[in-house]
Amino acid sequence: MKLQGTMRINDRGHLEIGGCDTVELAERFGTPLYVLDEQYFRQNCRNYNRAFMEKYDGEVLYAAKTLLTLAICRIIAEEGLSLDVVSGGELYTAKKARFPMERVYFHGNNKSADELKLALEYKVGRIIVDNQYELLMLNKLAGEAGVHVKIMLRLTPGVEAHTHEYIKTGQIDSKFGIVIENGQAMEIIKQAMALENIQLTGLHCHIGSQIFEMESYTHAAEVMLGFTALVYQETGWQPEEMNFGGGLGIYYTSADEPQPVSKYADMLVPAVQTLAKSYGLITPRVLVEPGRSISGPAGTTLYTVGSVKEIPGIRTYVAVDGGMGDNPRPALYQSRYEALLANRADQQPEETVSIAGKCCESGDMLIWDINLPAPAPGDILAVSSTGAYNYSMSMNYNRLPRPAMVLVRDGAADIIIARETYDDLIRNDMVPERLGESKVVRMAGAN
Ligand SMILES: Cc1ncc(COP(=O)(O)O)c(C=O)c1O
Numbered sequence: 001m002k003l004q005g006t007m008r009i010n011d012r013g014h015l016e017i018g019g020c021d022t023v024e025l026a027e028r029f030g031t032p033l034y035v036l037d038e039q040y041f042r043q044n045c046r047n048y049n050r051a052f053m054e055k056y057d058g059e060v061l062y063a064a065k066t067l068l069t070l071a072i073c074r075i076i077a078e079e080g081l082s083l084d085v086v087s088g089g090e091l092y093t094a095k096k097a098r099f100p101m102e103r104v105y106f107h108g109n110n111k112s113a114d115e116l117k118l119a120l121e122y123k124v125g126r127i128i129v130d131n132q133y134e135l136l137m138l139n140k141l142a143g144e145a146g147v148h149v150k151i152m153l154r155l156t157p158g159v160e161a162h163t164h165e166y167i168k169t170g171q172i173d174s175k176f177g178i179v180i181e182n183g184q185a186m187e188i189i190k191q192a193m194a195l196e197n198i199q200l201t202g203l204h205c206h207i208g209s210q211i212f213e214m215e216s217y218t219h220a221a222e223v224m225l226g227f228t229a230l231v232y233q234e235t236g237w238q239p240e241e242m243n244f245g246g247g248l249g250i251y252y253t254s255a256d257e258p259q260p261v262s263k264y265a266d267m268l269v270p271a272v273q274t275l276a277k278s279y280g281l282i283t284p285r286v287l288v289e290p291g292r293s294i295s296g297p298a299g300t301t302l303y304t305v306g307s308v309k310e311i312p313g314i315r316t317y318v319a320v321d322g323g324m325g326d327n328p329r330p331a332l333y334q335s336r337y338e339a340l341l342a343n344r345a346d347q348q349p350e351e352t353v354s355i356a357g358k359c360c361e362s363g364d365m366l367i368w369d370i371n372l373p374a375p376a377p378g379d380i381l382a383v384s385s386t387g388a389y390n391y392s393m394s395m396n397y398n399r400l401p402r403p404a405m406v407l408v409r410d411g412a413a414d415i416i417i418a419r420e421t422y423d424d425l426i427r428n429d430m431v432p433e434r435l436g437e438s439k440v441v442r443m444a445g446a447n
């Protein structure tokens with residue numbers, strides 16, 4: 001496993017993150033346990049700050065969908081980033097964390113009227129309108145609330161991002177956004193301009209996630225600016241700001257070659273500037289909304305090894321106490337991960353094994369064919385790069401409680417998400433009167 005952020009092997013041969021011995025973390029907080037490296041997370045924020053805000057006066061929105069908690073909101077606010085939220089729940093979390101609402105951008109392809117009303121009540125910075133239905137509903141709701149709302153329109157630029165089928169979003173046949181190519185985007189821009197409670201400030205696109213080819217971004221810039229030139233010609237309107245979404249790829253395994261944030265910025269922003277100039281447009285302020293590349297590499301999940309089952313000549317299954325409940329990505333996208341034994345991190349790999357989760361699904365396999373020192377029950381397995389789309393996509397399948405998350409830094413570990421209890425699992429269960437205790441007693445009596 002590649003050591004990232006503040007990871008190191010200490011002199012006890014244990015994996016250490018943020019100055020904390022992970023074996024001790026596992027003992028103290030139990031497993032599975034999400035461990036978030038605060039210094040690394042902040043470093044990733046600062047890289048974006050430097051590359052886009054300081055150098056080009058742009059704006060960086062952290063994509064909440066990758067990992068959001070009250071504490072994360074505080075860190076994002078402290079680091080001076082803005083926030084991209086996609087639901088009432090994410091918005092509410094930000095509000096409760098006292099995140100500055102003018103720095104919140106509200107996305108989503110099917111925002112409900114209640115969610116839009118909440119966004120208007122909280123006075124979020126921008127609403128990224130995804131479709132015509134939403135545009136008209138928002139105009140009506142803003143009118144009823146007596147406010148004028150700033151929006152951006154999400155467009156589908158028809159750009160091919162070379163990534164997994166389920167996580168590409170910029171192509172024309174997509175549930176997200178308004179198509180440029182067939183004229184729909186032009187029509188809806190004209191419509192938005194005419195609506196009295198709406199102020200159209202900019203355009204947005206997002207081409208996909210886990211992207212390594214920077215050319216995909218410059219291609220998106222070409223399409224977006226080319227289209228802007230047409231819009232300007234036809235309507236006289238041009239965007240003050242242009243949001244190019246997120247998507248920068250991260251390291252999961254040695255097959256991934258992440259590009260530096262500075263390269264991403266230095267390709268995208270000058271491309272926008274040059275294109276704007278060539279079309280005689282004002283240069284729009286460039287916004288990006290990275291998620292995975294901020295939270296992903298800063299997270300590690302610790303598991304305890306349970307059963308180890310060898311099928312001679314075929315495979316050894318090493319089962320851990322978590323799996324698709326806390327990390328559905330391998331089951332959903334065939335994602336690959338690296339891992340090591342945290343309590344024997346100084347030992348050489350000697351066996352090829354496969355790591356199985358504990359859900360009742362054959363597909364609940366965290367890692368196929370990984371080389372490790374022969375794992376035994378009680379070993380602590382650390383899986384890296386689990387900060388993004390793990391906790392945020394976790395579930396209670398098989399009634400497994402969700403793990404806790406600790407934020408580690410300079411030898412201190414603080415819980416930022418408490419471990420769910422069995423009582424949490426039944427908290428929302430209701431038993432109708434006819435199935436209640438008294439009925440059970442009456443039936444027992446009748447017998
Ligand atoms: C609109 C939008 N913005 C930002 C992101 C964040 O993407 P990533 O986590 O790949 O940086 C996503 C998710 O892919 C998205 O759909």
Ligand SMILES: N[C@@H](CCCC[NH3+])C(=O)O
Nearest residue numbers: 167169209329333388389
């Ligand atoms: N959840 C996906 C990414 C979704 C992107 C959201 N637009 C993943 O884990 O890779």
